[in-house]
Amino acid sequence: MIVLLYILTTIATFTIMEIVTWFTHKYIMHGFLWYLHKDHHQPKYQQIFEKNDAFFLIFAIPSIALFYFGSFPELNFLFFIALGILLYGITYFLIHDVLIHQRFKWFKKTKSKFLIGLRKAHKVHHKHLGKEDGECFGMLNVPNKYHHM
Template identity: 60%
Template sequence: MSILTIILTFLLMEPATWLIHKYVMHGFLWVLHKDHHDHSNEGQFEKNDYFFVIFAIPAIALFYFGAKQGFNVLFYTGLGITLYGMAYFFVHDIFIHQRIKIFRETTSPYFLAIRRAHKQHHKHTGKEEGECFGFLWVPLKYFKMYFNTK
């Protein structure tokens, strides 16, 4: 049951991330996300980085209460959220935005599609008219660009 909870939580984080990105980050918390699109912050950190803390709080609470109650479903839900957050950090911050200069070259059609969709998302510098709000799953047209066998 614990492994199933972790996997299910990880998978459900993708639609949750899409909704949060579109309606929260590009909505009422645009003030924190804006510098990620317009690159107005020249330092190493952006206001957008506060989202790591904001999103970690529910996972930490789930870990705490789940462990306190004997490592129940709350704990494993927190673990699924945390694993998704780690994947997000490695793919988004390291691979896509190159905040750490590694994994620059890839021939993986999956990662090329993810990178392309993210570039399309960043084409828009305002909070409206955005597209490609997903993270690990993006519109099929981007996958078709790189998985085309012709």
């Protein structure tokens, strides 16, 4: 029974991370931490890292801490919350940096309507070069219209 609760905790955390991502993207990245996110909305030139990459660290720190406190003195729910955050972070990296922005040339061609919809929604988000008037702040949950275009 406890294993099922751990699995459900991981799944719930993964799901909640989409809400956290939307809120963080809309109100923090496009708000008071715009100076870190701004370069992500500018036309690209050849650089390996962006200031925006700092958000990976910002999200990783709580996950690392939760892994630590969820492992000692014995395995507990905090570990599985950390696991949900980590799995969302990996998914975010694969969708955002690999599939959408092609920072790594791993999945150049996809026929998945779902993944193509995510890419289209994110491109709509990036048509705004400033922090105002943004749309499509989520990563995995975007309006259905982008999956049917």
